Amino acid sequence: MTLAQSIQAAISQVVGTGPVVLHEPRFAGNEWAYLKECLDSTFVSSVGKFVDRFEIDLAAYTGAKHAVAVVNGTAALHVALRLGGVQPGDEVLIPALTFVATANAVVYGGATPHFVDSEECTLGLDPRALREYLQGITDIDQKQCVNRATGRVIRALVPMHTFGHPVDIEGTLAVARDFHLTLVEDAAESLGSTFHGRHTGTFGLMGTLSFNGNKTITTGGGGAILINDTELAKHAKHLTTTAKVSHRWEYLHDEIGYNYRLPNINAALGCAQLEQLPDFLAAKRRIFERYQAAFVGVPQVRLIAEPEGCHSNYWLQTVLLDESAAGERDAILATTNGAGFMTRPAWTLLHRLAPYHACPKMELPVAESLERRLINLPSSAHLGMEGAR
Amino acid sequence: MTLAQSIQAAISQVVGTGPVVLHEPRFAGNEWAYLKECLDSTFVSSVGKFVDRFEIDLAAYTGAKHAVAVVNGTAALHVALRLGGVQPGDEVLIPALTFVATANAVVYGGATPHFVDSEECTLGLDPRALREYLQGITDIDQKQCVNRATGRVIRALVPMHTFGHPVDIEGTLAVARDFHLTLVEDAAESLGSTFHGRHTGTFGLMGTLSFNGNKTITTGGGGAILINDTELAKHAKHLTTTAKVSHRWEYLHDEIGYNYRLPNINAALGCAQLEQLPDFLAAKRRIFERYQAAFVGVPQVRLIAEPEGCHSNYWLQTVLLDESAAGERDAILATTNGAGFMTRPAWTLLHRLAPYHACPKMELPVAESLERRLINLPSSAHLGMEGAR
Secondary structure: OOHHHHHHHHHHHHHOOOOEOOOOOOOOOOHHHHHHHHHHHOOOOOOOHHHHHHHHHHHHHHOOOEEEEEOOHHHHHHHHHHHOOOOOOOEEEEEOOOOHHHHHHHHHOOOEEEEEOEOOOOOOEOHHHHHHHHHHHEEEEOOEEEEOOOOOEEEEEOOEOHHHOOOOHHHHHHHHHHOOOEEEEEOOOOOOOEEOOEEOOOOOOEEEEEOOOOOOOOOOOOEEEEEOOHHHHHHHHHHHEOOEOOOOOOOOEOOOOOEOEOOHHHHHHHHHHHHOHHHHHHHHHHHHHHHHHHHOOOOOEEEOOOOOOEEOOOOOEEEEEOHHHHHHHHHHHHHHHHOOEOOEEOOOOHHHOHHHOOOOEOOOHHHHHHHHHEEEEOOOHHHHOOOOO | OOHHHHHHHHHHHHHOOOOEOOOOOOOOOOHHHHHHHHHHHOOOOOOOHHHHHHHHHHHHHHOOOEEEEEOOHHHHHHHHHHHOOOOOOOEEEEEOOOOHHHHHHHHHOOOEEEEEOEOOOOOOEOHHHHHHHHHHHEEEEOOEEEEOOOOOEEEEEOOEOHHHOOOOHHHHHHHHHHOOOEEEEEOOOOOOOEEOOEEOOOOOOEEEEEOOOOOOOOOOOOEEEEEOOHHHHHHHHHHHEOOEOOOOOOOOEOOOOOEOEOOHHHHHHHHHHHHOHHHHHHHHHHHHHHHHHHOOOOOOEEEOOOOOOEEOOOOOEEEEEOHHHHHHHHHHHHHHHHOOEOOEEOOOOHHHOHHHOOOOEOOOHHHHHHHHHEEEEOOOHHHHOOOOO
16 A cells, blocks of 8 residues: 555545545534524624624633624734734734735735744744744844844734644744734634633734634634734724724714624624534544544654644644655645545745745745645544544 | 705605614525525535626626626725726825725725715716816826826726716716726626616726625625626636635645635625615615605705616615705704614715825815715615505
8 A cells, every 4th residue: 555545544534435625614503593583684794793792702712802803814814913013114924834814914014924934843833943033133123123134123923823733822922022023813723722721812912713614613704803902902893894983974984994894694604603613623623533543553644633731623634744755745635635535735835925935034944844744634523523424 | 844854754755754774685585595505505605606606697787798706895996906007106086975995995005096076967076077187287108197296107097886876987988098097987886777778887997896785785795896808807806816826735826815705605695686686776766756756845955866878776865955055964964863764974075084184186176065965865675665665
């Protein structure tokens, strides 16, 4: 048996026969009832009780003081960076190993992404390597971190909790503090993941969530900003609702705002999905355990487990090939996808994409190694539900 | 009877007893069936058959060669301007009398709005006044229209079809041609409105629609770009779906894109709503006729009718006070809203808003007069359905 065939057999042991997609949502709760309530009330759009309830439920679940629901995770990050003081011409530190939306959100505000390496134990930003790098290339000037090579202020730091595995947020917070950087957590993938018992996305000044169709819970399209500061939360709500000043009939907008409201109909879906999140998380943990058993004895492959002290949502199950087997990655992807088991590699590292070629970056040996070796496996919650194979 | 009381009585004659909102959607078709189909298929998010169908149905209805569904009307305009060649540092001509989103979309691309006056017969951009103004303040240099005062290129022109009434699009097209301006139509309010038989939004290089909850048909939140050029339509789809290059598993993005996809669940709502559009339009025309009858004999007030040669969707019914009665506008708003009939004035002219104070503008005598005198009346389709009072 080739390595590709062994991996295909291990996947099949967990998910049965294909075709099986990478991640699909499950609607087994009150989705129906809440959507009907929306239609019957005619409140499907920007105002409605499900938007308010979804925000309250998200805050309660994550332990954030406030949650502001928005149209998607990219919008959440765009607004969070603006509220975090990022200005045109600034630089923002983000991992090279992340979905392109993290970088796009930086660019929307006129700033430049600056790419950071990852560490293998979390798949996320490496705070030790980053600290050493910043010590070498920056000066602190009037409590601002200045990139000596570009002359630009490095204003913010955006760690991302990769595939739901919490980054070393304590180490990252220390770097942010020491270098006067605003910390915004990209928690798009990590709803349900905690670091030493505290929910991801609640450590930074703000954290952002995504409820895209491929996420642990979905609103069709949607996102949220988690915020502990009440004034900041009010400002986030204002900016995401066209910055309209409240008035009985006048139309006054006091700054450049966005049409980033989450429609009530999408929030209704979110409320129903959030009720099922504990079941989804249990199922996803069960899938991890089954993959763990199935991959015993498959050589040159390691299943990624949650970092120490962390509780991961296991959003996307992930294997890492040994460096010696990295050359077989594409054969493995072809074999498994060919057999109907959807697998995929890591995102292409962002500094390799045409629009981001010219951005500043540190050496990225770990991210480059992860890129060569990483494969995501089918991970839908229903695969781990009781009764499922 | 005061003027305010007369107006209240006329409204009541059409809509019965309050409370009546300005505009609410009506779900009396296949909304339910299509939403259920979405949930049952689990395709609620960015890919799904309703997105494709909604785009095909919109193109068929409007006569545009292509329609690209997006997350809202603001996003549609943002992308249309970028595709229309608007670059950071450019100026874009837009009416001062429009919703703030028209200006925001210009700013998102790094350009500056330049405000244009309206004409009373359409409530939209006045092409004759604009031509005279541009003749005075611009030079044509290498087929570019340069604002002599600011030195910036005026790149595009965005007329808006106010409350569904078509602007003088022929006159506007002639100005665009003569001054080398890209014309993008903001047709957010005018789905169902035609100019000499041709649908609004299909005259310019692109046109943009909105399906916000207050519009003639709604998707919760949503919008679309109407495009006759096939290459441009492909590019619009690419840009609005994170500019991802199609590949079986690789994640490659070849330019800075946006997460502006319309979720399938919102498109499902749109498909059902679009089926009912002819009924909604008939109902809204009936409401206009009833208001016309009700306002006979009310002094100092004129109900706005569709411009000559045009067919308006009558999205929002509108009265104009005589200049002599403009001082009573706020009393009328207070009286009618106090009685439970939701009315509202025109948007505050954009050059009065703090973020747009410093933008260039022509003299705006007509827009200023309309701002003082204009009042929107309750206009929901269900008010004009057979059987409704």
